[in-house]
Amino acid sequence: MxxxxxxxxxxxxxxxxxxxxxxxxxxxxxxxxxxxxxxxxxxxxxxxxxxxxxxxxxxxxxxxxxxxxxxxxxxxxxxxxxxxxxxxxxxxxxxxxxxxxxxxxxxxxxxxxxxxxxxxxxxxxxxxxxxRFNEDLPALKGSSGARPAVAAVRPTAAPVAKPKAVAPAAAPNAAAKASVAPTVRNGTRPAPATSAGTRRSEPSQNEELLKQEIEKQKSLATDWETMAKEMESEREFYYSMLQRVEGLVHEAEELKSTTIDVEALKAVLYQSNEEGEHEVEATENGADSSQLRDALQANLDDTDTF
Structure with a gap:
């Protein structure tokens, strides 16, 4: 039953x-x-x-x-x-x-x-x-999709490796040149070619740029997260305020009263947010008061369906 x-x-x-x-x-x-x-x-x-x-x-x-x-x-x-x-x-x-x-x-x-x-x-x-047949609820984002792409690349990598076997043929010439170079001065090996030095400096510059970009994105993510938490806190605060006002209305209905205790209503409307980040402004701000009254009326209308 x-x-x-x-x-x-x-x-x-x-x-x-x-x-x-x-x-x-x-x-x-x-x-x-x-x-x-x-x-x-x-x-x-x-x-x-x-x-x-x-x-x-x-x-x-x-x-x-x-x-x-x-x-x-x-x-x-x-x-x-x-x-x-x-x-x-x-x-x-x-x-x-x-x-x-x-x-x-x-x-x-x-x-x-x-x-x-x-x-x-x-x-x-x-x-x-x-x-639910071992299905995630809701589905985890990024849990699949990358593996098939990796598997598809591997078969094409094997044929490409065969032509590289010819590369060692050029090694003797490079080795011969390298064997002559060390005897140039005092039996010591000369400094590496400038092209190699250039190659080493380029990654360090790129790494620095990447680090700066990462820090920038982290800072933006932190700002967005803080903003989201503040908005969430404010939404919860005003929703809680509407619930307390509705409680006063129901209390008045149960007592069969046509009025609501003004002091109790003010205590709800002027109460600060629990986290101390937002406070309800005084009623002399006409625009904010009008928005609050509309929100209260909308909330009372919604409860009729329950």
Missing amino acids: VVNVFISAVTTDTLSRKEAVAWVNNLLKSHFTKVEEMASGAAYCQLTHLLFANSINLRKVKFNPRSEPDILTNWKVLTTAWKDLGIDKPVDVEKMKKAKFQDNMEFLQWFYKFFNANLVGDAEDYDAVGA
Whole structure:
């Protein structure tokens, strides 16, 4: 018997973004790095297979879809199985397949609660990798593709080596010249030819340029990584703020009140970011206040589907 659950964006068992990804990876022995990757629907198919044995034929699931039709196939397989099981959760596939963070995060929060409400036995006994036929989820980048190219070059290398066998014939002449050169002055060998010296200096210059380019790219990568972390932190901060405001709204609804505690609302709106990198500006900045109000209203509208 399926236990259907309903969830708002604010609950006591809400997971953070990192906790949600870690939870999925632990159950499926996968290596997701962000919530948006759940948009393919493949992970939900296997989690349903884990929860309700033989409820889904995993051979129909595209664990690493290459196109939008593959993604739609995964969601169709999932929703069909859910209908047969009696799960009445509506799924907005058009929103999910766009891989937007908020849509996928809210859906994953719901599924986390649904999973815990219906889990029977120990999930650790489930062979996740074997169940999906030893396929990586998602596929590791750069894990294959270079080996065939190397194998293709080797057969052509053997014929080329045969003409080189003639090269030793020229060696006696070079050896004769070399045997005369050492007796030029005081029985010592002369300095190497200038061409050799030039060849040695060129690699050192190239190495220096390569090192400079590597350092430049490392610096750029560090800047981008820092910028990405700051943006991620800010997004999490404002999303958390919306959740707390929504909590105040739900609290007012439960008390059947038509007003919200102004002081409590101000405490949420003016609270600083946990990492101390971003702070909410005062309400005299009209443009920022207007954007915040629009974001709050949009978030409240989205909760109607849950």
